[in-house]
Amino acid sequence: MPFTEVADRVWVRRVPSYDVNLVAVGGERGIVVVDTLATAAEARAAIAAIGDLRAGPVVAVVNTHDHFDHVLGNATFKARYDDPPVHATEEAAARTDPAAPPADHTFSSAAVIDLGDRQLELVHPGRGHTAGDLVVRVPDADVLLAGDLVEESAPPSIGVDSWPMDWPQTLDLVLGLTTPATVVVPGHGGVVDRRFVEQQCDDLRAVAETIRDLAARGVPEADALTSAEWPFPVEALHHAIGRGYAQLPPARRQLPLA
Numbered sequence: 001m002p003f004t005e006v007a008d009r010v011w012v013r014r015v016p017s018y019d020v021n022l023v024a025v026g027g028e029r030g031i032v033v034v035d036t037l038a039t040a041a042e043a044r045a046a047i048a049a050i051g052d053l054r055a056g057p058v059v060a061v062v063n064t065h066d067h068f069d070h071v072l073g074n075a076t077f078k079a080r081y082d083d084p085p086v087h088a089t090e091e092a093a094a095r096t097d098p099a100a101p102p103a104d105h106t107f108s109s110a111a112v113i114d115l116g117d118r119q120l121e122l123v124h125p126g127r128g129h130t131a132g133d134l135v136v137r138v139p140d141a142d143v144l145l146a147g148d149l150v151e152e153s154a155p156p157s158i159g160v161d162s163w164p165m166d167w168p169q170t171l172d173l174v175l176g177l178t179t180p181a182t183v184v185v186p187g188h189g190g191v192v193d194r195r196f197v198e199q200q201c202d203d204l205r206a207v208a209e210t211i212r213d214l215a216a217r218g219v220p221e222a223d224a225l226t227s228a229e230w231p232f233p234v235e236a237l238h239h240a241i242g243r244g245y246a247q248l249p250p251a252r253r254q255l256p257l258a
């Protein structure tokens with residue numbers, strides 16, 4: 001599949017397996033690749049397509065978080081180009097699948113990649129899909145690469161390593177980095193806008209508030225899914241309940257029925 005240029009020198013490659021996005025951002029010094037796909041073969045195919053862009057070599061790689069479908073191509077990019085630095089949060093680097101070289105340029109809250117004529121801002125907005133998600137801003141093009149903090153083609157993926165009670169506040173911070181015109185590239189699925197992110201944030205806030213309410217009313221964890229209305233299909237929420245209940249302070253779980 002070809003790259004689609006969604007803004008000035010911001011190219012998105014939407015890959016059928018896992019419907020995951022690899023993004024290439026071009027500048028004077030070359031290209032930054034954001035997320036490296038799930039296999040070496042997929043990374044090699046992306047590298048061939050990057051060559052067709054005629055926008056220079058890959059000079060840096062970013063992992064939005066540690067999941068395999070975003071990092072397992074790291075070694076392929078390092079081998080094909082001149083060992084480009086791989087950027088991620090410290091948390092994501094520490095948790096990266098042993099099958100991939102983890103990020104070697106890490107940060108805790110924010111970092112900048114300088115491409116000469118444009119700067120990319122890397123921001124860790126808080127815990128959400130994982131403990132170590134980052135988003136990438138391309139300020140001159142008003143683009144935001146959201147990683148799996150936002151998903152378009154499926155409900156947001158709330159897994160065993162997710163933080164559903166923190167995720168809404170984290171997306172509030174992400175929304176603060178956007179304008180009404182921002183092009184938002186999710187980790188999976190098609191390009192969206194701020195309005196879409198606001199809606200997903202509202203839905204995630206409803207999940208967190210419902211979990212807080214159920215726990216406060218003494219509803220057992222095992223009954224939670226069938227005891228409320230949810231904005232997402234229940235099969236997408238199994239880990240949300242466990243993670244949410246576990247995260248609430250014990251005192252709140254013992255409040256008497258109102």
Ligand SMILES: [Zn+2]
Pocket residue numbers: 065067129148157
């Ligand atoms: Zn993920």
